[in-house]
Amino acid sequence: MTANRRPVTVGVDGSPASFGAVRWAVDEAVRHGQPLRVTHAIAVAGALERAADEHEVALHAAVEARTWHPGLHVTTSTWRGSPARVLLDQSQSASLLVVGSRGMGGFGSLRIGSVGLQVAAHAHCPVLVVHHAERWAGPDVPLPQHQPIVVGADSSAHAEFAVELAFAEAMSRGVPLVAVRAWQEPAHHWGRATDLTQCAAGAYDMLAAGLEPWRAKYPTVPVDLRTVRGAPAPVLLAEGRDALMIVLGPRGTGGFDDLSMGSVTQQVLDHASAPVLVARH
Template sequence: MPRTVTVGLDGSPESLAAADWAAREAKLRRLPLKLVNVWEPAPTPIAQAPLLGPETRQQWSDHIPREAAGELRAAHPGVDVLVEQVTGRPAEVLTDAAKDAEPLVLGSRGLSGMGGFVVGSVGLAVVAHAERPVVLVRAEGDTSGTDSGVPAPRPVVLGLDTTAPDDTLIGFAFEAAVLRGASLRVVHGWNEPPYIAYGMPPDLELNAQIGAGEAAAVSEVLRPWRQKFPTVDVVEDSLSGKAANHLVEASAEASLVVVGRRIRRSALGVHIGPVTHAVLHHATAPVAVVPHD
């Protein structure tokens, strides 16, 4: 099937913000935008409108994507907007929709009074099961910076694990930077030896040696990618401390944060990973989760 930038749309402010971001992404990628609206036969909206029958609820659900599609076509001329309505469980339908998405985009609610996401059960389930990239977009804040007309695009931020670098993850981040005409900031976190646990003062010379080695490892991983994408301005940040904290901090100046999720096909089930989980809930920029082997 042809690739599309796909967004899950339920009419909420979060999903509408995601749809606007997805339209900008579709324009950059020169792909159609598909709005996927999931209608559950189960009486999910009854708590809000207990007197509505199933036919009335479905008519209300049908109205959402039609209205959104019209607004998106007007706001983003030239983007081919498609609408698909599916009956089923949202997490299952959207995970299936991700197979043909490049990427799948979902909305997340910002935390009141502070930066971050409230990632609902549907969003987490899709991120954990999808085998294509999924982008989480907040309703609050500036989610622009993906349009090629922006004079000074904010950097794309990539979280890099030098012990297990993955081509799919790194390639996605470089391509995102190229699409935006943006720089790529690569963030790597490493831990100092546990001096405090043993009551010892920090060994500054040893820390410097470890830091130099970690920075060299980052450069070595990125060397072939710099050659493959010579037009991308790459900034390497190898920092002591928790990678999640550094990525959340970097998200304040980013157009997109790119993190990975290892695909695990085992009886133990799926696993998002602690760094990705923390970034999903606390980053202030859109977050792309790229699954990889």
């Protein structure tokens, strides 16, 4: 993600889903040359003995991470507090925050609409939400390797950062990038017909112009530009159905003019089957 050594941070609770999230976090840390920080939250204060037992959750995940990649630098932390608050605090010093979309135990409320949504909406770094992360809980199950990365692109500053992250991910993985811009028919004016061909061409020209500097910076990344008529969330979900990852900003303008937490981003987080990377600064 960046050239510094801010850790990739992953939230764990001992569930299969959290172990799947750890595998994605390990892969991201190794791919981008970052250390890994495994974090567990104890939502209810208890005896010191319980705190020691609870820290075993993070320690066990760290042992597994080191087994998968022996050279990876891994640290652990266990905190008392609500899972969302713990993760948001940890995000201040992280390069990337990784969570499963659901869990149990210390992150029992981790589902889109609660902790996952709070983290995606307020974190101080990019957030990778791994849907159905239990699919990758076992080390014998390969992580996705060859599918394209889909990014929602418009002219907003948030989408600009999403495009940057998407290009970096695609380059590190050696996979193509699919840049998507949704467009909708403008409001009808009495006596004036809408030229849908012109609308589509205008959307494509804007998409191409916005991507030009990033294509120059990442010339080895194959890029497919797609402008699709329709509402932003359904378009992104359809285009990302078979994607390795969907990347989008927390809000936007232009082709994704209603992209904000609680609208398009929330819909994608709620319904996507692929992991979703929310490009928060």
